[in-house]
Amino acid sequence: MGGILAVANQKGGVGKTTTAVNLAAAVALAGHRVLLVDLDPQGNATSGLGVARHELERHVYHLLMGGAALDDILRPTAVENLAILPAARDLTGAEIELAEMAEWEYALADKLRPAAARFEVIFIDCPPSLGRLTVNAMVAADGVLVPLQTEYYAMEGLTELLATVDSIRAGLNPNLTLAGIVLTMYDGRTNLARDVEQEIRRHFGELVFKTVVPRSVRLAEAPSHGLPVMLYDGRSQGAEAYLELSRELLRRYRFS
Amino acid sequence: MGGILAVANQKGGVGKTTTAVNLAAAVALAGHRVLLVDLDPQGNATSGLGVARHELERHVYHLLMGGAALDDILRPTAVENLAILPAARDLTGAEIELAEMAEWEYALADKLRPAAARFEVIFIDCPPSLGRLTVNAMVAADGVLVPLQTEYYAMEGLTELLATVDSIRAGLNPNLTLAGIVLTMYDGRTNLARDVEQEIRRHFGELVFKTVVPRSVRLAEAPSHGLPVMLYDGRSQGAEAYLELSRELLRRYRFS
Ligand SMILES: Nc1ncnc2c1ncn2[C@@H]1O[C@H](COP(=O)(O)OP(=O)(O)OP(=O)(O)O)[C@@H](O)[C@H]1O
Numbered sequence: 278m279g280g281i282l283a284v285a286n287q288k289g290g291v292g293k294t295t296t297a298v299n300l301a302a303a304v305a306l307a308g309h310r311v312l313l314v315d316l317d318p319q320g321n322a323t324s325g326l327g328v329a330r331h332e333l334e335r336h337v338y339h340l341l342m343g344g345a346a347l348d349d350i351l352r353p354t355a356v357e358n359l360a361i362l363p364a365a366r367d368l369t370g371a372e373i374e375l376a377e378m379a380e381w382e383y384a385l386a387d388k389l390r391p392a393a394a395r396f397e398v399i400f401i402d403c404p405p406s407l408g409r410l411t412v413n414a415m416v417a418a419d420g421v422l423v424p425l426q427t428e429y430y431a432m433e434g435l436t437e438l439l440a441t442v443d444s445i446r447a448g449l450n451p452n453l454t455l456a457g458i459v460l461t462m463y464d465g466r467t468n469l470a471r472d473v474e475q476e477i478r479r480h481f482g483e484l485v486f487k488t489v490v491p492r493s494v495r496l497a498e499a500p501s502h503g504l505p506v507m508l509y510d511g512r513s514q515g516a517e518a519y520l521e522l523s524r525e526l527l528r529r530y531r532f533s
Numbered sequence: 534m535g536g537i538l539a540v541a542n543q544k545g546g547v548g549k550t551t552t553a554v555n556l557a558a559a560v561a562l563a564g565h566r567v568l569l570v571d572l573d574p575q576g577n578a579t580s581g582l583g584v585a586r587h588e589l590e591r592h593v594y595h596l597l598m599g600g601a602a603l604d605d606i607l608r609p610t611a612v613e614n615l616a617i618l619p620a621a622r623d624l625t626g627a628e629i630e631l632a633e634m635a636e637w638e639y640a641l642a643d644k645l646r647p648a649a650a651r652f653e654v655i656f657i658d659c660p661p662s663l664g665r666l667t668v669n670a671m672v673a674a675d676g677v678l679v680p681l682q683t684e685y686y687a688m689e690g691l692t693e694l695l696a697t698v699d700s701i702r703a704g705l706n707p708n709l710t711l712a713g714i715v716l717t718m719y720d721g722r723t724n725l726a727r728d729v730e731q732e733i734r735r736h737f738g739e740l741v742f743k744t745v746v747p748r749s750v751r752l753a754e755a756p757s758h759g760l761p762v763m764l765y766d767g768r769s770q771g772a773e774a775y776l777e778l779s780r781e782l783l784r785r786y787r788f789s
């Protein structure tokens with residue numbers, strides 16, 4: 278497995294950005310050179326790492342549409358070894374403009390090729406849809422990481438999401454694997470969370486990471502400080518969970 | 534104010550579906566004839582009210598694209614006075630196919646016209662995006678109801694959402710108002726929720742409903758039973774909050 282992971286789920290608010298930001302930071306803190314690509318026009322991963330969205334002249338939209346090179350857009354973050362390709366609002370335009378490009382599905386894969394040599398792991402934060410931006414991420418990626426909130430509505434969308442991964446593997450990206458399902462916002466005191474966990478582990482077995490991310494208010498507070506949770510409150514349950522998840526990810530996949 | 538409310542916010546997982554389903558049910562239980570339109574291809578409002586998405590031959594996609602009439606698609610729910618226009622997966626196609634229709638922005642407004650005479654209030658549940666489906670909902674609506682999760686990332690998207698409402702009012706739908714902002718998933722024990730509430734009320738004053746919806750696991754459990762929360766657990770905080778919110782909504786707007 279190479280080093281590009283698309284963090285995707287069309288269900289909204291399941292912890293895609295929180296997982297992309299904190300997992301990327303944890304892998305970088307372990308000494309790997311990591312890139313986080315923000316492919317959501319909301320730009321939450323960008324502001325979650327302290328980059329001011331509104332001041333960006335060049336961002337991932339310009340990379341995707343061919344208006345700028347990788348080095349014009351790459352930015353450092355508060356974490357050593359972690360760089361970001363930030364997003365801003367006008368990335369929304371790409372959802373429509375990509376349709377006019379020949380082989381639009383490969384736009385991101387082509388543009389990220391120079392990055393693959395410089396970074397050991399690349400995470401792509403996806404918007405809450407299965408539109409052209411998410412397709413681009415899945416075509417560029419080696420694997421899809423699926424954050425799954427342990428609730429009913431989030432379970433409903435899983436079939437469609439996995440069907441989309443299968444159809445991209447069958448056509449546009451034969452290497453694409455399902456890197457795993459991460460259970461997020463887990464509140465062990467509720468039957469709901471326990472029932473969902475049991476059902477998901479029964480259906481998907483080893484595909485589900487052993488590490489579960491608990492509901493932890495520190496994870497929701499950290500973005501307002503522009504920091505990943507381990508730099509905001511390193512002793513919190515949220516920080517421990519993402520550090521543990523990064524170790525499990527690195528055990529499963531030897532990024533070279 | 535007429536009776537069509539679009540429940541919208543491009544930020545994912547902020548409680549759009551939960552608000553649309555439970556507020557529609559509460560208004561119906563108060564004796565008003567209510568229609569809930571599920572305009573999200575995820576179809577959460579549809580399954581949240583017990584309708585089996587996968588068995589639907591005709592749904593809101595066919596109404597929008599002109600393949601079926603309102604009465605072919607309307608379905609009753611477990612709540613007297615509440616009907617639903619259900620959604621299924623292939624509604625995703627409308628996001629792209631609408632572009633080929635002349636005046637695509639008015640597709641839903643035109644198709645809902647016969648319903649406006651039969652229902653006193655119509656709620657439209659929107660997907661987590663500002664794409665063509667959400668634009669259709671805002672063009673058809675008299676007001677936009679904005680569920681806002683009391684957290685940092687959710688606040689970030691508010692400016693873009695309100696700018697979209699303004700631009701639709703300036704062009705496609707001069708009657709469109711901001712019906713109000715509803716604070717959701719509120720956990721009064723955290724500074725984060727209290728800080729966000731204070732900031733939102735300072736900025737938006739009367740536009741923010743007094744009723745706040747607390748985090749209540751009953752709200753997350755009810756959809757798996759296909760019931761609104763007041764029929765699943767009428768004494769829960771979640772049920773009380775949406776009943777209270779419906780009373781505040783009806784005081785603010787006399788639906789005729
Ligand atoms: N484990 C957790 N504990 C507590 N809060 C969390 C946790 N994970 C995420 N959050 C908070 O929940 C909200 C939703 O998470 P996030 O924005 O990461 O989801 P998302 O899937 O990226 O959303 P979108 O679909 O809008 O892109 C955010 O306010 C975030 O701070």
Ligand SMILES: Nc1ncnc2c1ncn2[C@@H]1O[C@H](COP(=O)(O)OP(=O)(O)OP(=O)(O)O)[C@@H](O)[C@H]1O
Pocket residue numbers: 287288289290405428429430431544545546547548549550551552573577659660661717718719746747748749750752753754756771
């Ligand atoms: N007040 C609440 N307390 C507890 N859980 C809630 C509350 N409101 C919503 N939920 C749960 O949080 C999750 C997100 O809510 P919901 O699906 O209604 O948001 P949404 O904005 O419609 O999401 P999407 O952007 O995917 O359409 C769901 O699992 C829902 O059951």
Ligand SMILES: [Mg+2]
Pocket residue numbers: 293294295317321403404
């Ligand atoms: Mg996100």
Ligand SMILES: [Mg+2]
Pocket residue numbers: 549550551573577659660
């Ligand atoms: Mg929804």
